[in-house]
Amino acid sequence: MRLYNRENILRVVNSPDIISVIEKAFQSYSDKTVQSGTVVHLAFTDPPGDFHIKSAHLAGAPVFVVKMASSFYENPSRGVPSSNGIMMVFDAATGHPEGVLLDEGALTDMRTAIAGAVAARLIAPANPERLGVIGSGTQARVQAEWIARVLGIRDVQIWARDMEKASTLATTLSENGLSATPQASMEALCADCDLVVTTTPSRTPLITKAMIRPGLRVVAIGTDTPGKQEVSDEVMAAADAILVDSFDQCSEYGDTASALARGIVDRERIQEIGQALNNAFCLNLPPEAIAVADLTGIGALDAAIAEFAFHQLTARTV
Amino acid sequence: MRLYNRENILRVVNSPDIISVIEKAFQSYSDKTVQSGTVVHLAFTDPPGDFHIKSAHLAGAPVFVVKMASSFYENPSRGVPSSNGIMMVFDAATGHPEGVLLDEGALTDMRTAIAGAVAARLIAPANPERLGVIGSGTQARVQAEWIARVLGIRDVQIWARDMEKASTLATTLSENGLSATPQASMEALCADCDLVVTTTPSRTPLITKAMIRPGLRVVAIGTDTPGKQEVSDEVMAAADAILVDSFDQCSEYGDTASALARGIVDRERIQEIGQALNNAFCLNLPPEAIAVADLTGIGALDAAIAEFAFHQLTARTV
Structure with a gap:
C-alpha cells in the first residue's frame, strides 16, 4: 500500500500526456467500455x-479507482x-488496495480543467484569440490556464459577480504569462471573446439569448448537479452543435436537460465528447455556428487521471 | 491522515467494550438514526x-466511514x-479524510462475529451448554469463539461438507481453550446442540424441517446476498421468533426473504435485533420455542467498529 500527498501527485500529473489520457477516457466512456459504480451521496x-x-x-x-469527495x-x-x-x-x-492518493481534490480540479480544454478545442473557431471566463473560483483559474494552453490563446477576459475577485484572478493569470483583464459585463464578454467558459454554481442561467451572436462558442462547466444552470434553454435551442460529456447525465441535469425536456433542442445536434473525439480533435464548425459544450463530470475521468498518476508515481519509486 | 495496519487495529479492537459498540449500532440502525449510502457493486x-x-x-x-471490500x-x-x-x-x-484502516477485512470478520454473538445471546436458551457450528471457514471459527465467549459455552460441535476441514477447525478451537469436536451429520448436530450457527455460502437450504426440534435456536450468518440460503422456508415458517439485522435487507434476500414472499411467515414474529435490544439483552423465549436469527450484514456495524478502532488508535498515539 502506497500513500502519496498532493505535492507528489501534482508533480507527476503535470505532463503533456495527461491530455490524451483524458481524451481516451472520454472515448472509453462513449464506447461503453467503462464500468461505473452507482454514485453515492x-x-x-x-x-x-x-x-x-x-x-x-x-x-x-x-x-x-474509488473517489471520495x-x-x-x-x-x-x-x-x-x-x-x-x-x-x-x-x-x-486481485481487488487488493494498492494506493491512496491524498490529492485533496486537486485531481478532480485538473481532470475537469482538461475536460474543458478538450471540449473547447472541439468547438473552438479557427485561430481563437480571446477567451472569456465567467466566474472567479478555482475552476475559473484552471480552465483559463488549460484552455489557453491547449488553444494557444494569450488574451483572457474575466467577468464575475464579485468584480474584486475577477480583478484578483486577472492579476494571478497575468503573473502566469497570460494577458488577463476584468470585463464589466457578460454581454461585452460574449461580444468580444471567441470562446467563453462558465465556471459558476449558478442556479439561474447566466448566458441568455440576448448575449449570443453568430459564431459564439461556450464551454459550460459549473452545472454538475440538479438545480444548477448557467446557459439558458433558449441558447441551447439556438445552438447548431451541442457537446455533452455524458448523454445520460446531461439528460437528467446539466445545461442541456431542461431544454431537452421542453423539446426545444434537436437531439440530432447533441453528441458526446467521446463520440466526437472518435472522429477528430476538432468539429470544424462553420465560422457562424453557435456551439455549447455541457460538462457534468464523469467517474471515467477520475479513474483515468488517478490511474495515470499512480502509474507515474509507482514507476518513479520502484 | 493516519494509516493503520491489521496488526495495529486488531490490538485495539480486542476489547470487552466492542460488544456494546456493536449493540448500540444495531439499536441506532433500528432507531433510523444511521445515514447509510447506497451499496455500490x-x-x-x-x-x-x-x-x-x-x-x-x-x-x-x-x-x-466508507468500507471497500x-x-x-x-x-x-x-x-x-x-x-x-x-x-x-x-x-x-469537515468531510476531511482522517484515517485509513488497512484491516484486510478483519474488522468485517469481527463485526460479523460479534453480531452473531449478540443475536445468539438474544435467542439462546437458559444455560446453553453446547454450540453447533456449520461450516469451516473464517466465520465458522470467529463465530464459535465469540458466541462461546459471550454465552460462556465450552463445548462446540462442527459439521462441514469437507470433514477434514471440520477436524482442523476443531483442533484450532481446542488449542484456544474450547472443547471442540467434529460431528458426523447436521441432523446429529441439531439434535445435540442448544444453539446452531450457520456460516456457509450455501445456495440450497442446509437446515431443513426434518432436522428441527422444539427449542432449537439457529443463528444464520452466511446468507448475505441474493441467491444464497442456509435455512429452509419451512424452518422459517415453523419459527416462533425471527430476529433480523435489517428488516429491509432480509425482505429482499437473507433466509427470511423467500418464506416471507411465499406468505408462510407471520410478520408479527419478525423483529429487528436493534428493536429487541431496546428492550433487553435476551428475548427470554419459552424453552420449547424455535427461533432463528437472520443476519445479512449492515453498514452501520462497519461504521461503528471502524469508529471505535480509530478512536482507540488515535487516543494511543496522541
Whole structure:
C-alpha cells in the first residue's frame, strides 16, 4: 500500500500526456467500455456538507479507482478548505488496495480543467484569440490556464459577480504569462471573446439569448448537479452543435436537460465528447455556428487521471 | 491522515467494550438514526471478482466511514487471500479524510462475529451448554469463539461438507481453550446442540424441517446476498421468533426473504435485533420455542467498529 500527498501527485500529473489520457477516457466512456459504480451521496446537516463516492474501471486498465469527495460549506470559517477529496487505487486483478492518493481534490480540479480544454478545442473557431471566463473560483483559474494552453490563446477576459475577485484572478493569470483583464459585463464578454467558459454554481442561467451572436462558442462547466444552470434553454435551442460529456447525465441535469425536456433542442445536434473525439480533435464548425459544450463530470475521468498518476508515481519509486 | 495496519487495529479492537459498540449500532440502525449510502457493486469477470462499497454515519458520531471490500475468487491460485477490505474514516464536521484502516477485512470478520454473538445471546436458551457450528471457514471459527465467549459455552460441535476441514477447525478451537469436536451429520448436530450457527455460502437450504426440534435456536450468518440460503422456508415458517439485522435487507434476500414472499411467515414474529435490544439483552423465549436469527450484514456495524478502532488508535498515539 502506497500513500502519496498532493505535492507528489501534482508533480507527476503535470505532463503533456495527461491530455490524451483524458481524451481516451472520454472515448472509453462513449464506447461503453467503462464500468461505473452507482454514485453515492451522503448529505450532512450539522454542519452542512455533501459527500460523494464515484467509482470506475476502464476496460483493460490494471487498476480501478474509488473517489471520495466532500464539500462542507462552513469549513472556511474553521480555517480549512471547503472541498476535499481522496482517491483509492485497487488492483483490478486481485481487488487488493494498492494506493491512496491524498490529492485533496486537486485531481478532480485538473481532470475537469482538461475536460474543458478538450471540449473547447472541439468547438473552438479557427485561430481563437480571446477567451472569456465567467466566474472567479478555482475552476475559473484552471480552465483559463488549460484552455489557453491547449488553444494557444494569450488574451483572457474575466467577468464575475464579485468584480474584486475577477480583478484578483486577472492579476494571478497575468503573473502566469497570460494577458488577463476584468470585463464589466457578460454581454461585452460574449461580444468580444471567441470562446467563453462558465465556471459558476449558478442556479439561474447566466448566458441568455440576448448575449449570443453568430459564431459564439461556450464551454459550460459549473452545472454538475440538479438545480444548477448557467446557459439558458433558449441558447441551447439556438445552438447548431451541442457537446455533452455524458448523454445520460446531461439528460437528467446539466445545461442541456431542461431544454431537452421542453423539446426545444434537436437531439440530432447533441453528441458526446467521446463520440466526437472518435472522429477528430476538432468539429470544424462553420465560422457562424453557435456551439455549447455541457460538462457534468464523469467517474471515467477520475479513474483515468488517478490511474495515470499512480502509474507515474509507482514507476518513479520502484 | 493516519494509516493503520491489521496488526495495529486488531490490538485495539480486542476489547470487552466492542460488544456494546456493536449493540448500540444495531439499536441506532433500528432507531433510523444511521445515514447509510447506497451499496455500490462492481463486478469483474477477467479474473472474476466482486467489489462492494458500503458507507454510513451514525447520528452524532464524530466520524463517518466508507468500507471497500473485495472478493476475487482466483486469488488463492496467485498466493493471495481472496477477500480483502479497507475502511476510510472521515471527519463528520469537515468531510476531511482522517484515517485509513488497512484491516484486510478483519474488522468485517469481527463485526460479523460479534453480531452473531449478540443475536445468539438474544435467542439462546437458559444455560446453553453446547454450540453447533456449520461450516469451516473464517466465520465458522470467529463465530464459535465469540458466541462461546459471550454465552460462556465450552463445548462446540462442527459439521462441514469437507470433514477434514471440520477436524482442523476443531483442533484450532481446542488449542484456544474450547472443547471442540467434529460431528458426523447436521441432523446429529441439531439434535445435540442448544444453539446452531450457520456460516456457509450455501445456495440450497442446509437446515431443513426434518432436522428441527422444539427449542432449537439457529443463528444464520452466511446468507448475505441474493441467491444464497442456509435455512429452509419451512424452518422459517415453523419459527416462533425471527430476529433480523435489517428488516429491509432480509425482505429482499437473507433466509427470511423467500418464506416471507411465499406468505408462510407471520410478520408479527419478525423483529429487528436493534428493536429487541431496546428492550433487553435476551428475548427470554419459552424453552420449547424455535427461533432463528437472520443476519445479512449492515453498514452501520462497519461504521461503528471502524469508529471505535480509530478512536482507540488515535487516543494511543496522541
